[in-house]
Amino acid sequence: MVAIVVATHGELSSALIQAAEMITGPADGVYSVPLLPGESPETYSDKLAALLDRLQGQHVLILLDLFGGTPYNVAARYVLRENTECVTGANLPMLLELLLSRDHVPFSELARSITQIGSESIRNLGPMLRK
Numbered sequence: 001m002v003a004i005v006v007a008t009h010g011e012l013s014s015a016l017i018q019a020a021e022m023i024t025g026p027a028d029g030v031y032s033v034p035l036l037p038g039e040s041p042e043t044y045s046d047k048l049a050a051l052l053d054r055l056q057g058q059h060v061l062i063l064l065d066l067f068g069g070t071p072y073n074v075a076a077r078y079v080l081r082e083n084t085e086c087v088t089g090a091n092l093p094m095l096l097e098l099l100l101s102r103d104h105v106p107f108s109e110l111a112r113s114i115t116q117i118g119s120e121s122i123r124n125l126g127p128m129l130r131k
Helices: 012-024 041-055 070-078 092-101 107-120 125-129
Strands: 003-009 030-035 060-064 084-087
Touching (some): 003 012, 003 041, 003 070, 003 092, 012 030, 012 092, 030 041, 041 070, 060 070, 060 092, 060 107, 070 084, 092 107
Parallel strands (some): 003 030, 003 060, 060 084
16 A cells, blocks of 8 residues: 655645545545644654654655645655655645555556646636636
C-alpha cells in the first residue's frame, strides 16, 4: 500500500483527511504533517523527517498545499529518495483519487494521475451555468 503524507500550512492537512474519510470511510496509511503557527522550518523538518524515516522502504506520496512554501521546501529534499513522490496544489479530489486508486494504480503513475485530477476538478461555475 502506498503511504500518503499530507503536508500543509496549518491544519489543512488534517481537514483534508477528515473530509476525504467522510466519503471513503477510515483510511490506513494516511498521515497529516501540519506546519503549525510559529513552528520553525527546522522543527518542521525534524517532524517530517521522523515520519518519513518510519516509512522508509514503502512507496510514499507526499501531497503538499503550496509550491515554494515551507512544507514544499522540506519535502522536496525527499523526492530524490527511491519510492517517494511529491505533488503540490493539494485539494480534496486529489486526495480522494489517491485513496481510491493507490492499491491498483502503479506507483509510477499516481503522481501524474492526481495532478491531472486536481487540475480537472477546478471549475469556474458562472460561465458553465450561464450557457
